[in-house]
Amino acid sequence: MLLLKGLRKSFRGFTLYVEELEIPDNSYVVLLGPSGSGKTTLLRLIAGLETPDAGAVYIDGRDVTKSPVWQRDVGIVFQNYALYPHLTVFDNIAMPLKNRKLPKEEIAKRVRHIAEILGIQNQLEKYPHQLSGGQQQRVALARALVKEPRVLLLDEPLSNIDARLRLEVRGFLKSLQRRLGTTVIHVTHDQEEAMALGDLLVVINNGRIEEAGPPSQLYSRPRSLFVFNFLGLSNVLPASRLGLGGDELIGFRPEDVVVGEGRYTGKVARVEYLGPYKLLEIVFNDVVIKARVPPHLAVDEGAVVRFDVEKDKILRFPS
């Protein structure tokens, strides 16, 4: 189990503060937040590549705050992979083991084993520049995993992958984690990627953790307006606009809007055809409401439609 307590790190004009964050074993954790929110900084604090100004990091109850990276039992995959260009794939993967002076046969066995898991057993004699980006990433993963770390840290691992391959690599990462049973902490700014992968989602904004929880909970029952907005398309408006009581803000997803019948009448300002569904923008009471409708529903821009919002899906946020 990984535990962060009172962790603080300040740069000029930026402070990261984590009051408490507990990361259970054997889970796929995604750190999600907009760019510049402090995700990389948090990851580097866990890795030991940055020293915190205050607070502590515990791995399995052991305080590792003062320990250097290599004593922390973490594996790191850097955003640009950071392979050693002068070494073969085999020697790249073997580096952490050789450094511990394990016996030669033991090293070869473990390198082969992890290379097989990652599907790069045929590339072991090549140099990094002879590999594709995806293969380089697997080498970087192998190097991080060969020492069997408690925690594997991935900083935006899909950002340098070809868009076509991204889904495939995403699936691979998740199944790899399931197979090896390590804890993975995966940083991304892509909410779709985050929801697809995470057992636990940690949403971070401007140096603070907004909310942590399973993706489904954060998507449909977030406590924070930021999380609600960040995790998908959303409608946010004062409750009074829909004639609902209270002076709070209300929020609901476009798919929670029913079009064709209901209490409200509005004018369709825009129709976007998106394949599996259509997105409408309905002007009602001086606000724009996004609604998701089946693709075959015939509505034209300028049409006047009736609609309603599913009551039990409406979230309330203090304004």
Add this chain to the structure above:
Amino acid sequence: MRDKQILFLALPAILYLFSFTTYPIISNIVLSFYERTYEGSLKWVGLGNYLWFFFRDPYGGLILWNTLFYSLATPVIAVTLALPIAVALRRLGGRWLVLLMLPAFVPPVTAAMAWYLMLNPLYGLGYYLMQSGVVKSNPLSTIWTVVLIDVWRALPTAVLIIYSGLRALPRSVEEAAMADGLVGVRKFFAIDLPLVSPHILTAFVLTALTGFFTFDPIYIGTAQVGPRLLDNLAYYSFEKFASGEFGYAATLIVVMTAVGTLLSLAYMKALSAKTMLRLPGVYRLPNREAPRALHAAVLAAALAFVFTPLIWLAIVSVKPPREVINVPPSLLPSRLSFENYEAAFTSGLPFFLMSLYVSLINTAVTVFLAAAAAYQMRVHNLGGWPLVTYILYLMTTPTLLYIVPLYLVVRSLGVYNTLWALVLTYPVMTLPYAIWILYNYYSGFNKQIEEAALADGMTRVKAFFKVVLPLSRSGMGVAGLYAFLFSWGALVFPLAFTSTPYNLADPLSFSGAQTFSIYISMLMSPVTMSYGEVSAAGVVSIIPPLIYLIAVRNHLEKVWGAR
């Protein structure tokens, strides 16, 4: 579409370079098949000059041996010293770098003179070296002294290249090494050293070029210890040129050009080298940081090496003239005396003025022509890689190669021994370097700035002057620094193209054009024994480049940061 105006801007520099370098290279080859007879006419001798040099010349063996020695000892020692210094700099902070760079800004003649002055076995620290038995024979008469001076001059370049290589190591690779548990000494040999090995190779080849073309230390040293002892190809060919044996001089120069070209090609290969060294057995090395004190000691030793000759020079320069030639020499002056400076200013003034004129004119001309050419080469890809390669080639080979044909040109134009001879020829020495600096500088330049100016209705020429040039100030400042430095410290060209001091009785004739470097080397002659005066002149010779350096120091990072 090739725009005529692009060509127009680049043409002056390119035409100049081609005519002033290609013609001499070809002319040398032609001349090398001739011999100048006593009557002064040229006689065809076929390969005779070459056969004479390699098989008959009584000095041939010595010259080849010395040349080889300088070309190997200099890079080996300079790189071996530069590596730990660069590592220490990285650990202790780059602010010390600027102090270590100092030798690069001291005119080569002054550097050689300061070392010979310091090692002098009667009037310099050499006296104490011999007394204490550290040195057994006269330190002036050994070729090691020439190497020592070469190393002193080459060290800044080597340190700079290796240090910037170390700084350019990707941070993430360093962190990956950290995550893999590699620290300190072991990490250095397992990761850092292999990754900077292309830089080390570059430094090696570049300092080998310095060693191969060594001239100034031999010129000064020969005056101290007599002829032929220290000679290498470069110096020997100059001697042959000076004694009028143009054919033989050209032959030696052709041999040098061939070797220099090979070294220069090796340099270009090193610049783009990807292969990295791998060291066996690194896992047996200690996995911890070397103590900070060790780094500090390395840096302190390096600074002592750099500053000792300069400090000695300054001390001698303020000794009362009579005390300069006391044996044993005093370590500190008995009183502060400026008589040496007075003497140097009186007799040195014409030389000083001439150097200043030609340096300022040439710097302005060089920077302007270089900017106009480099911009078109980089941004509009004018000339492509062949032109870039040619510039790089010219940059790594010295101007000594062109003296014979250019001397004949200068003679036939009737400008021998005037300021104009120097103004005409100095760009050969400074243009390639300036173009190269600006060519790299413009790689980070936003092309759209020029395009926006064109869209506003300016012509390309106007856009270049109104928009590009004003934005190139830092690149031009640094290119100008080197142009000034080379012009100010030049020795070979003024030796070849002038014969008397600037005639102050008729200042506007600008004739008589010996420079301050020549003045310093003349004072070093053991006949004049003007060691006090020469040390004062040496100190003075360092000041103009330093003023320039201080003026542009903020822009240097941009050029020094590059490989």
